[in-house]
Amino acid sequence: MSVHKPLGGRILTAPFIFFGIIFLIGLYFMAQRFIYGMGAVSNLNGGFAWGIWVVYDVVIGTALACGGYALAFTVYIFNKGQYHPLVRPAILASLLGYAMGGFGAFFDMGRWWQFYEIFLPWNWNFNSVMLEVGLCVTAYILVLVLEFSPAYLEKIGAKRLLKTLNKLLFLFIALGMLLPTMHQSSLGSLLIVMGYKVNPLWQTWQFQPLLALLSALTMGFSIVIFEASFSTVGFRRASETPLLAGLGKIILGLLISFLLVRTVLLVVQGNLGHLFAGDRASLLYVIETALFLIPVFILASPVNRNHGGRLLIAAVSMLLGGALYRFDAFLFTLNPGVGYRYFPSVPEIMVTLGIVSLEIMAYLVLVKTLPVLHREEHA
């Protein structure tokens, strides 16, 4: 017997139509990209070969989609069964976020018609971080589809298939924890080879994967809080604050580890001076650190952890901090050499907004039609 049920209600609501329009605008520019080439819609150039399509859609988008990953650790490793009601909506959000990342990677691919070349083993270069990211993200999308499939199978009443799947689900859950650990850390490793192009405040060499992983987990837990708070308000459901308060404690540990590792590295790797350079990079570093510190102060107090509003502020601050950390390293402070500048074009931004809108629309439809959110009496 499922503890989840569809929300029901109208599909064509005002927000749905709003996101639909944005999606259509994005779709128009996407079509242009495929017809006339990337140059027709983006400001990408010889120095900035990766713009917002890679950095937002893939690098940040998949970190924002780490809710399912973070929660899986809590529920299945630390055996906190009480969080189980949050798992299915988190898995759905992760599936949609990763699908968006995969789609973003596809239309950012300069030679998209040859995308399958990365799946042919005789092409593989095992030195390549990108190979690990590409294969691992693909595998994880498939795992997420399987992890989420019980919601659909319940809906159509495929009981036998559901039973078989449930017997094997532990394997997919385990894979669902291993794979993000691999590719989320690799997303950080992509920065290593970029060497001096990455600002010294963000170039931590061998420690890139560790910091990427810690920040991805932080963002994963934050998005769970954010989404749960948002559905509480948006769909007028009972508050899940008591459940979320416990997550706050885990996040506090992650945040402190992240800040500690980063600060120690800044000193040990001899880059402390850059922090006081008073340039744009040092300012961005300070803003980022502040965004990570605000939630530390909020979550340190048990009273705040049980306060829905403050918890939400902490989550939003962390999400912004984590996103900025990636933006700064990959884009804002990147220095590919003299003469290269990048700011995304309007069509480029619209493509990204279009994809995000599609993601939100899909979420709205799926929680209304499939048993995703848990029944309120179990809250």
Added chain:
Amino acid sequence: MKRRDFLKAAAGAALCGAGTAAQARPNLQPAEKAVGMLYDSTLCIGCKACVAKCKEVNHMPPVIEGDQTTWDSARGLSAKTLNVIKVYKNGTAASKDVEVNGFCFEKRSCMHCVDPACVSVCPVTAMRRNPLTGIVTHHPEVCIGCRNCMMGCPYDVPQFEYNKTFGQIQKCQMCNQAGVERIDKGQMTGCAEVCPTGATLFGPRKALLAEAKRRMTLKPGEIYNYPRGDVSKPYSHHEKVVPAYLPHIWGEKEAGGTNVMHISAIPFDKLGMPPLGERSPASIAEGVQHTLYKYMALPAIALAGLTYVVHHNTDDDNEGGES
């Protein structure tokens, strides 16, 4: 109990990882019969014959700026310009090869790194370093266009054709790409062949390095007999007064070294060369990757541990079990 076991295992795995992290590989060494070029900025007169020849070899159109149709106006590397001559100017730009109130020329083209980042990062092996000649070639037939080579290259050499529906990466392949194969045929690169002053010299990396080192030992004001074309079999020589070379051969050691080396009288950072150390970033990245993924041992151990704990926890706990 089980949680503690898991944490123990996780800590053990983390320690293994940290312990082996020191095994990062050293920089790659120059290929056995590496060929390359030596660009002597002090010999370059900025005629851009090399630019024109490069376009001819690669079937690329000249870059036209305004009404200027006499020469190629390309200012930097692009998908249509794989080799370019840039100018350094300071103050009154009165004398050549002088940093203050002077000017000089600088060549930009693929440096054919000894430990190339583009080759290291390419997921589909579309960038390859020839094990014998060290030439770095590109193979668009397998390229997916992820452009990691562009992000990894410290010199921003690989360029993507953004303005084509079906674009590809373009870069200098030292005139040895399929269909051209000048090196395999015993010829030299196009740019070295047409250089009137021997500023671009072709040859085996070892011989070029020896020539560069010899020039470092010359006294400014002396007369030196400069070779043209291929350093191992020059087609002619010309005598010229030796300038005040900086004692720095760019590409001898930078990020593991390059097969195309530069010498100059003006510091390379002024000429737009990137701030590189001797360690190749590719060697660091590969060290991390191979530590974490050697024989897929760590992922396999982690998966086994995770599967065990998840199975255990989902069996025990009805409330926490899947629904």
